[in-house]
Amino acid sequence: MRTTLQQISAAALSIMIGLSFSGCSNNDEPASNNGNENEVRFEARADIALSETEAQLAKQSVDFSIRLLQSANKTIAGNEQIALSPLSASMALSMLNNGAANETQEELMESLGLSGFSVEDVNAFSKRLMLELNDLDNTSTISTANSVWLNEGFTPKKSFTGTLTENFDAEVKVKDFSEAKTVDLINEWCEEKTNGCIQDILKELSSEERMLLINALYFKAIWNSPFRKTEEGTFTTFQGEQQEASFMHKDETRFLYSESETFEMAEIQYGNNAFGFTVLLPKEGVGIDECIERLSGEEWLEAVEAMKSTLLNLKLPKFKVGRTDNLTNALKEMGIVKAFSKNADFTSLSDEELTLSTVLQGNSISVDENGTEAAAVTIITAPTSSNEVNPQPIDFHADRPFLYFIKEKSTNVILFMGKIGKI
Amino acid sequence: MRKSLFIALAVLFSSCTNEDTISYLLNNNNETLQQDNTTNQNYQYDIYYFRVKK
Known part of the structure; x- marks a missing residue:
């Protein structure tokens, strides 16, 4: 006693x-x-309080995210590494949704998993996320920016641009697409909205394009407890090759952790825990592509909700992925077909007969440790749970292909996700 | 220091049952609370191109 x-x-x-x-x-x-x-100093985290409808929308967004990952994994060339932002994709598609009508809109809503919801519900949810995500953690930065670029001479419906301005804080700009400086202006806008990270997204712009819809998302955060140890090790790639990599690691440390029949999941938390970096590691013998194929939004949510504070020996390779992908085929694979065809109906956007020609997504993620200079303030000794007497730490070594998800805690909305099949 | 301790006591009794606070502390097992420059920086963009149907 x-x-x-x-x-x-x-x-x-x-x-x-x-x-x-x-x-x-x-x-x-x-x-x-x-x-x-x-x-x-981490300020206390607060949940995004969701209404019943918003909670359902958040759940559907997880399902959309996993389906996007599956479609991208099937359709993107060079898929040993994948980097996607489902939040950004769903926000851009939601903007697009406001310009679509009839079957084109029905198809979009179905692909987003939003059949049964109104466009107004979706707009309001996007607006809330944009407003609230940035206030959740005083040590993280999230910037979301939307813009619509109109080729001179093209007149969209005011109801469309008005909705985008009202709900997505979108900037509407009219420029001559045949002038070279328009490309510079668009690139400058992106650079400014992403803290200088995105540069030169456009090399050229065809005067055939009538409109560009651009969404940019920037996220920067610090771990809530820094990695202090890094060691060289071997990463086994998806092809079974041995690759040298630098691993950040923490031994005998508590992380949120769960496991299913086919994978283990651990979360490393950012800042005040509002955002987490969740690593999904297929169990030995389960291939990464098999794991992606078998995964569902429901299973992912179950695994996230089952995570409990667990003593781990955790190793995570430092990595950096930067790529631009044409998402057109991935979206078609998800069932968005009419929007890209001659049967596209964007009559809520314009009286001109428009079709979606291409969707590009550029993404960069960097997970590493840049500095080591730090002076000690104090040391915390974690209390031991009453039912854990000398628990044995579980090895969680991400030294083979894994998936990552950067998510918000209270909604489980996935900001970024990807597949690391090689370093 | 006295002020910090007072605040700590107040916070302890008001929010110690907060799951996140406990989780936060658990995750800082044997670590100092000093941050270094470990950062994670991510960005993304989507561009949707529209043309007139041919």
């Missing part, structure tokens, strides 16, 4: 000391303070 009390006292003292420095407060102080640029 005395030992238990001592443990509780020690744990409480650790928590008190930790909180005095971790700053789980609701004040408006900036992340860096106390004159020490390396010290970060």
Whole structure:
């Protein structure tokens, strides 16, 4: 009993000391303070409170994300690495949805998994996400930007541009697509909206294009507990080749973790835990493509909801993926066919007979550790759960192909996801 | 320091049952709360091109 009390006292003292420095407060102080640029205060996380309809929309967005991953894995060339943003894709498709009519719109709604919801519900949900995602974590940055570029002479319906401005905060710009400087202007817009990360997305622009719809998403975050150890190791690629890689690792540390018949899942949390980097590691003997094919939104959600604080020996390779893909075939694979055809109906967008010609998605993700200079503030000793006496840590070594998902905690909306089949 | 301790006590009794707080602390097992420059930076863009039907 005395030992238990001592443990509780020690744990409480650790928590008190930790909180005095971790700053789980609701004040408006900036992340860096106390004159020490390396010290970060995490402000307490808050859920995005969803209505019943919004909760269903969020659930459907997970299902859409997994289907997008499956379609991209089938259709994108060089799929040993995939990097996608389902949030961005669904937001762009939702904008597009406002210009579609009749069967073209029905097909879009069905592909998004949104049959049964109104376009207004979808618009309102997108608006809430755009507004609230950026306020969840004082140490993370999320920027979402939308724009519509109209070729001079092309007149969209005011109801379409008005809806995009109102619900998606979209900027509407009219430019001459035959002028070279229009390409520069679009590139400058993207660069500005992504903190300088996206440069030169367009090399040229055909005057045949009547309109461009552009969505940009930027996310930057810090781990809530930095990796302090990195070691060289071997990553076995999807083709079975051995590849040298740098692995960040933490031993005997608690992470959220669950397992299913075919995969294990662990989450490394960012900042104040509002966002997490979830690693889905197929079990030994299960191929990454087989795992993707068998995965469903429901199974993914079950695995996420089953995750519990577990002692792990975790290894994750540092990696960086940057690629631009033509998503046209992936979207067609998902059932969005009419929008790309002569039968496209965009009469809610314009009186001109329009069709969607191409969809490009560019994506860059970098997961690494850049600096090591840090002075100790305090040390926290985690309390031990009453039913775990000397638990044995589970090895979670992402040294073979895995999937990653960057998601928001309260809605499970997936911002970014990808497949790492090689480093 | 006294102020920090007072705030810590107040926060402890008001939010110690908060799952995230506990989770946060659990995830900082044997780590200092000092952050280094470990960052994760991601960006993405979608471009939809529209043409007149031919």
